[in-house]
Amino acid sequence: MISEAELLAKVPAKLYIGGEWVDGTSGRSIEVHDPATGEVLTTIADASPADGTAALDAAVAASASWAATPSRVRGELLRKAWELLMERADEFALLMTLEMGKPLAEARGEVTYGGEFLRWFGEEAPRIAGRYGPNPEGTGRMIVTQRPVGPCFFITPWNFPLAMATRKIAPALAAGCTVVIKPAELTPLTTLYFVKLLEEVGVPAGVVNVITTSTSGEVSEPIIRDPRLRKLSFTGSTPVGRRLLEQAAQGVLRTSMELGGNAPFIVFEDADLDAAVDAAMLAKFRNIGEACTAANRFLVHADVAEEFTRRITERVAAMRVGRGTEDGVAIGPLIDGKAVGKADALVSDAVARGARVTTGGAPVERAGTFYAPTVLADVAAGSDILREEIFGPVLAIATFTDEADAVRRANDTEYGLVSYVFTRDLARGQRMIDQLETGMMGLNVGVVSNAAAPFGGVKQSGLGREGGLEGIHEYLDTKYTLTPL
Numbered sequence: 126m127i128s129e130a131e132l133l134a135k136v137p138a139k140l141y142i143g144g145e146w147v148d149g150t151s152g153r154s155i156e157v158h159d160p161a162t163g164e165v166l167t168t169i170a171d172a173s174p175a176d177g178t179a180a181l182d183a184a185v186a187a188s189a190s191w192a193a194t195p196s197r198v199r200g201e202l203l204r205k206a207w208e209l210l211m212e213r214a215d216e217f218a219l220l221m222t223l224e225m226g227k228p229l230a231e232a233r234g235e236v237t238y239g240g241e242f243l244r245w246f247g248e249e250a251p252r253i254a255g256r257y258g259p260n261p262e263g264t265g266r267m268i269v270t271q272r273p274v275g276p277c278f279f280i281t282p283w284n285f286p287l288a289m290a291t292r293k294i295a296p297a298l299a300a301g302c303t304v305v306i307k308p309a310e311l312t313p314l315t316t317l318y319f320v321k322l323l324e325e326v327g328v329p330a331g332v333v334n335v336i337t338t339s340t341s342g343e344v345s346e347p348i349i350r351d352p353r354l355r356k357l358s359f360t361g362s363t364p365v366g367r368r369l370l371e372q373a374a375q376g377v378l379r380t381s382m383e384l385g386g387n388a389p390f391i392v393f394e395d396a397d398l399d400a401a402v403d404a405a406m407l408a409k410f411r412n413i414g415e416a417c418t419a420a421n422r423f424l425v426h427a428d429v430a431e432e433f434t435r436r437i438t439e440r441v442a443a444m445r446v447g448r449g450t451e452d453g454v455a456i457g458p459l460i461d462g463k464a465v466g467k468a469d470a471l472v473s474d475a476v477a478r479g480a481r482v483t484t485g486g487a488p489v490e491r492a493g494t495f496y497a498p499t500v501l502a503d504v505a506a507g508s509d510i511l512r513e514e515i516f517g518p519v520l521a522i523a524t525f526t527d528e529a530d531a532v533r534r535a536n537d538t539e540y541g542l543v544s545y546v547f548t549r550d551l552a553r554g555q556r557m558i559d560q561l562e563t564g565m566m567g568l569n570v571g572v573v574s575n576a577a578a579p580f581g582g583v584k585q586s587g588l589g590r591e592g593g594l595e596g597i598h599e600y601l602d603t604k605y606t607l608t609p610l
């Protein structure tokens with residue numbers, strides 16, 4: 126196993142523009158911290174707006190040649206990237222644990238999940254197709270073709286440093302698009318190391334460019350407003366997504382927005398409680414609760430709420446808190462002090478409104494930014510924790526009395542990313558598929574994400590889909606040609 130110091134020494138500390146690792150022109154640098162200790166892991170380049178423009182210049186310059194590259198060649202490069210990523214799985218897992226905090230076991234799971242986008246879209250690249258046939262009038266032939274959208278700009282979040290990069294880069298490259306990616310300031314190292322991997326497998330200069338910056342808005346806006354950019358993809362909060370959409374409107378950009386979530390987890394009276402508790406542990410505490418797909422509101426039928434609360438409390442109370450590199454740790458640190466403060470404020474508000482803390486309920490007194498895994502029972506309607514995305518290891522339980530009440534409460538949110546439903550009644554399950562206003566749903570399962578499936582939400586949870594057959598079409602324009610007989 127590689128040491129932490131040896132691994133950090135392998136990660137580039139510069140920007141990657143036009144196939145070269147270069148210093149930023151801002152004269153500043155970014156310190157990357159370990160949230161488990163607060164210590165500085167390393168220092169990297171801090172891009173200026175001029176660096177952002179240079180990265181877009183490189184993507185534009187490489188666009189035509191990459192679009193003309195045979196799809197089989199593009200697909201094989203993605204396949205090679207997947208193979209090399211699997212060889213270095215332990216290194217990528219450790220790097221994510223160091224900069225983001227998640228336990229090593231979960232980080233290894235992210236390597237597997239993130240890698241699947243490389244393999245999936247490597248296979249999809251040569252399957253890009255159109256159609257040909259007569260028009261209904263019989264006067265001509267219709268030819269429908271697909272062509273790359275063009276240069277893309279990606280803004281990724283801190284919570285899944287590898288998967289958010291591969292989920293965007295892989296379909297773009299498969300479709301023949303070039304890329305500028307800006308990873309989150311808090312967790313940039315994994316993306317830098319991944320792009321170094323792409324360089325090693327032979328992705329041509331300018332096809333993928335990386336800029337890291339502490340002034341995201343200043344660097345991103347000129348790129349988004351540049352008329353040469355044709356696609357913007359963002360994963361992050363809904364308020365930031367709204368601002369980016371306003372900027373993208375000027376150039377009428379193709380956009381993909383994966384925004385906030387407020388996922389309901391509904392447990393009906395006929396549910397298999399063992400299965401529901403197992404799934405709840407995954408849906409809530411995976412990635413320390415710092416996931417847009419994390420279950421946010423546990424709506425449990427009044428007849429089984431007491432038993433569900435007892436079982437889940439027993440499981441949560443046994444979870445070990447610590448640095449993600451330690452054996453047996455289930456809950457690592459939250460990303461920063463603000464995240465701890467938010468979780469604590471939501472818990473305090475719920476308690477003030479009558480909720481009971483059955484375990485946890487406070488920050489952990491140790492170095493780093495830890496919050497105890499928490500269960501709240503009897504959470505009252507109107508509590509902030511039922512309206513806001515928690516993004517932390519806090520499981521909030523409210524009760525309902527009938528199916529209509531459960532549906533009404535589940536849909537009572539501006540968000541619509543994912544929902545979870547537990548019932549043995551297949552007809553009821555089908556009704557939930559039809560009635561719940563979310564882009565994804567887990568029926569008797571606690572994890573839904575898969576590279577072969579379309580990931581995305583409705584309402585203010587976003588636009589577009591990532592993954593699946595739909596994912597590559599986010600990076601393709603459709604062209605129709607009519608020819609005479």
